Amino acid sequence: MSEEYIRDIVERTSKELYLGVVGPVRSGKSTFIRKFVESLILPNVHDEDLYKKVVDELPQAADGRTIMTTEPKFIPNQIMSINLDDLDVKVRLVDCVGFVIPNSKGYTDDEGPRMVHTPWFEEPIPFKDAAEIGTRKVIEDHSTIGIVMTTDGSICDFSREDYLEAEERTINDLKQLDKPFIVVLNSRHPQKQETQALRDTLVEKYDVPVLPISVENISLRDVNRVLKEALYEFKIKELNIKVPSWISVLNENHSVKRQFDDVIKNVSNEYQKLRETNKIVEALRENEFISDVQLTAVDPASGSAEITVVCKDELYNEIIESIIGQKLDDRGEFISLLQEYREAKHEYDSISSALHMVRQLGYGIATPRIEDMKLDKPEVVKQGSRYGVKLRAIAPSIHMIKVDVESTFEPIIGTEQQSQDLINYIMQDYDRDPLSVWKQDIFGRTLDSLVVDGINAKLYVLPDKARQKFRDTLEKVINKGSGGLIAIIL
Template sequence: MNFLEIMSDIAHRNNGDCYIGVVGPVRVGKSTFIKRFMEKAVIPYITDEDDKKRAEDELPISGSGKTITTGEPKFVPANAIAIKAGDDYTINVRLIDCVGYIVEDSLGYLENGKMRLVKTPWFTEELPFDEAAKIGTEKVIKEHSTIGIMITTDGSFGDIKRESFISAEEKTVEELKITGKPFVIILNSSLPGDENTIALRQNLEKKYQVPVILKDVSNMEEKDATDILKTALEEFPITSIALSLPTWVANLSDDHYIKKSLNQTVEDKIKEAGKIKDINSLLPVLKENEFADDVSLTDVDLKTGIITITIDVNQDLYDKVLSELVGCEIQDKDELIKKISELTMMKKEYEVIGNALSMAMSTGYGVSSPKAENCKLNKPEIFKTGNRYGIKISSTAPTYHILRVDSQQSFEPILGNKEQAEYFLKTLEEAYNEDPQSLLEKELFGQKIKDIISSTLLIKVNSLPEPLKIKLQSIIKALTDKGKNNLIAFVF
């Protein structure tokens, strides 16, 4: 990815803005970084000549030695510069040079033996230098920045030793972490290839748990700026994970045990991979799922933070799931075709009464809609009414009336004395309180309670005599055909 592509991805996360807050101790090269970053990476892409000149004129001045040169926060440029990234997208770019935390041995923060007062954009009155550094770091990152870049140094340039920067460095990182904004650390060194400097970078990364990039900012090029922003972009949070599953798995219901297990694993593990950079460490963990055969990273949309992960499921599960869905073991293609034919027939039959069944389940009464192809036409005949004649075309069509009847029943076994009954009642109550459905699995006189209930209900349902069923059918037919809505019934 090139510089503009990286900037574009960051801007998409922030409504087109790419504002970079540059913070850290004094005398570490913050102004030098901003000047070099603008000269090599931003200004070459500014097409408007007036904007380009304004950006060049507003670049910060870099100093050397122990004297502090940045006495107040500065926006570079003062107003964001628009850079075109492609034909239809514009990025608003601005860097913020912050007052640094005071470093021992630095000069310029005292005035007549007292803390120097400096101006800030946030208050009308001047603030002491050390207070301006703390407030400025927080406000620059929290209110004015898309990402943060903290600059520190190994002490290889200037006249201040590395040890003097540590306290200010720690304070800056602490403030940055409180804001919650993504940030990276740049270890500025005039000896980036030195073994001690490389070891320091590793130690800082371990200490702060933040990416530390080793650079000589005074010699930075566009590629260096791109690498820094790419690392910063990987500090943005993952917004969601999209799963790409084999089609046959994707078509399973969401509560199917395979799909449910995979989704649950992703949901549990995404908490461990909060940032884009963590995604690669997530893949081996996802592969531990019992149903995952292979896990791969398919796409990382840096603009949105959406990660797409492809999970391949063990192909042996296909036959197992297929057998479970159709309700029998599928040995070969012949068996599969036979079963599909049976299920197709059942589906056609269900389509006739499906709506009626749904209505009965929700309201207690459901009626199927008659279909024209099921109508039986009678022979047309002529009829007379008064002095006029007409044609009568009659037909019959089956409709299915489904009633939901909540049958009630109870059984009252005699168990013995009172103590025996109370003991067994306590056992049943404990099972009921834990899970009412588990009560059905309890045994009574060698039979499960669910079997006793089922057999009792079956007897009740089958006890309805055939003549009565025919009468009920005749009543429904008469009410439907004649459009009547009054019914007097005697039940005894």
């Protein structure tokens, strides 16, 4: 295996390369483990005693219909540490009792179902139970990667049909567990067209990677392929979908932002494996707002992927128009609006603190801006025998006062029932949309226009002279003080 991929899979498994090999009986599980150990592990074992120990523990295989693996077996028996590409890696494989297939021998004896010893129970259990329980426990508790062995029927005295039920049961069981796994299709002729067609059928049926391999003649290259395919079956740990900055800065309640968030959430939930990043790309390309999607980075070691999204130019224009509230015919109009908004923002910034205060406290003050300050000509002043300089500045401060204004509208319409009917009419949509009450039509006018007229009548009844007196009084209080007492006479 290339250093790149071995490092990736070692890091992704936290330096614990534990392979659980499961599947139907007589499919080549023991042979796969023996060849895997001989190809990848033994060449990296430099301790002679440990080397011999591992060789002695390798499972044996044979032709025929008799089941060879009659109890779960760990190879090596104790987890061992080896050095792969300058990385210390803990390795172990588990040879699991397989699911029984028709016409196989060795899972029964003269007394009935064959009893099997397992690491999980003190007492022996029936062979079929050992296969079912062992498959789950091996993958769930003792493996970082699962390998499902099956065959096209060319490796021994069984037909392809004999393996179908056990194969399907094994794969479906593994899909219920939260572990990455792949399928090895054991065949004497993996390159034949018929074998490749079967591989395609299995991929379509189970939606998992299927590798046709002659396990008896497996090479280091084949072992590398198995680990590489398994690497991409791990879940995505971090998915970074980079959208244009002008999408990211939109308010959360903006319709386009909500749609993007929904699309990203949906694809993230639907596709969770590292292998499925291309499917995420294709799903995003179907969105009406997106013109292009590129998979810009994948890091199998960390399980992260980065996807860059390019949006259609017209979407940018639509968003601009939705924000400013009017249609733009050309760029000149847009520039003109930006200039107006800049001036408006400059004015708003000078009073925003006062608005915040008046909404909270009922009274707000906007401190003067430097450009609004006026400095009188400095003059020399005398105090006793000493002299000084008098600096006098005048600056306008804006004071805001919140005054609750009442407006009452009392139409006389007839009977009590008619009055109650009018109330019911006005309030009919209040629970669903509280603001809708203001748009109810009463005597040819909306309720909000009637109320606004009543408020305006009170607001503008205060004469200009009285307003000026309020201003003058407040100015004297601020500049000269009042000892905490304010008396206003109009």
